[in-house]
Amino acid sequence: MxxxxxxxxxxxxxxxxxxxxxxxxxxxxxxxxxxxxxxxxxxxxxxxxxxxxxxxxxxxxxxxxxxxxxxxxxxxxEPGPITPTGNREDLAIRGDGYFQVQYGDQVLLTRGGNFLFTPDGNLTTQEGYPVLGIDGTPIQVDPEAKAVQPGEYFNDRGEVIIGGEAIPLGIARPQSNADLVKFGKNFFRSLGPVDQIPEEERSAAPGMLERSAAxxxxxxxxxxxxxxxxxxxxxxxxxxxxxxxxxxxxxxxxx
CATH class of the missing domain: 1.20.1260 (Ferritin)
Structure with missing residues (x-):
């Protein structure tokens, strides 16, 4: 008993x-x-x-x-549903890949594309982490050019298109999702190497967000x-x- x-x-x-x-x-x-x-x-x-x-x-x-x-x-x-938001600072990835962001001396991965442009033109996450470009450096645009940008801030290839300049965001994928360790709510840290998505495979949805998969x-x-x-x-x-x-x-x- x-x-x-x-x-x-x-x-x-x-x-x-x-x-x-x-x-x-x-x-x-x-x-x-x-x-x-x-x-x-x-x-x-x-x-x-x-x-x-x-x-x-x-x-x-x-x-x-x-x-x-x-x-x-x-x-x-499993990916969450992609829905329009009407916000020019939002971006969703179609298919494989994760955005790369800087957290201290670490590079984190995320599918959450609800970004922000700071007053000085830095692209960050809601938590303030800098969003990285394909070259591994934080993305920054001319704030004056952003203020007069007539259309979207991003294109369907995952590039920032403010002021006539196209800056590709870092969109990478790990060799296996088993390498990913959760970090916070919607960030991951990769225990192995990650590779940039080839240009011909990059696909994004400006003004849209991948919602929670829950x-x-x-x-x-x-x-x-x-x-x-x-x-x-x-x-x-x-x-x-x-x-x-x-x-x-x-x-x-x-x-």
């Missing part, structure tokens, strides 16, 4: 961790370029097997399940499911605790 308490506690802890992941997805349903995460649950071996006191499949009393645990969280790199309806359904699983584990803990208390009470009364 005590072992049942541990199994239920492990289940509640796993569902609690899963709830945290889902809640973070829901909190970022309006974050441009956000990639949703999901928790991977795995059956847990018994404590004796984890302590190498027995082996799986031994057929002994230790060869029982140890509940469930969260093995790890993964990021889904679907609020799907996430709400997952939250309801996980909450019920959490409550079931907590109720099992209460039931087993009451049964154990009653048993101890009878033993003490008869002794």
């Amino acid at each position: 005590v072992y049942g308490l541990y199994i239920s506690a492990e289940g509640a802890q796993a569902q609690s961790r899963r709830l945290e992941v889902i809640a973070n997805n829901l909190a970022n349903v309006n974050t441009p370029g956000f990639k949703s995460e999901f928790a991977i649950l795995e059956a847990r071996d018994s404590e004796a097997i984890n302590e190498y006191l027995d082996s799986p499949g031994s057929g002994s009393i230790n060869n029982i399940g140890g509940g469930v645990m969260v093995r790890e969280t993964k990021t889904s790199f 679907n609020p309806i799907t996430e709400m359904m997952a939250m309801i499911e996980t909450t019920r699983a959490y409550e079931s584990n907590v109720n099992m803990i209460k039931t087993q605790d009451e049964a154990l208390g009653n048993l101890l009470g009878r033993v003490l009364r008869q002794s």
Whole structure:
């Protein structure tokens, strides 16, 4: 019975961790370029097997399940929907690739193209990180030319076109999405090398944004499911605790 308490506690802890992941997805349903995460649950071996006191499949009393645990969280790199915003400072990438931005001495990657031009003409993210060009240097334009720019600030090749000059943004892709580590809400740090998207493959959408890939309806359904699983584990803990208390009470009364 005590072992049942541990199994239920492990289940509640796993569902609690899963709830945290889902809640973070829901909190970022309006974050441009956000990639949703999901928790991977795995059956847990018994404590004796984890302590190498027995082996799986031994057929002994230790060869029982140890509940469930969260093995790890993964990021889904499915693209979010691209929608028009009417904002000339917004830009979305069509197809593969990530914008490159400077964060201290690191280069981060992001699909969030809700950029800003500072008064002195620097192109930055909403957080103030400089947006890099294809040559790896921060993009800066003439603020006076920007003030009189008649049309879009970007073209469909991902270039800044202010003042008659075309400055290509750095749009790169890692060798594998498995190399990407989340950094903040919608930024990634690559553990491996990244390559610039070839010119013939560059495609962008001026005045549009890639929205969050987190679907609020799907996430709400997952939250309801996980909450019920959490409550079931907590109720099992209460039931087993009451049964154990009653048993101890009878033993003490008869002794």
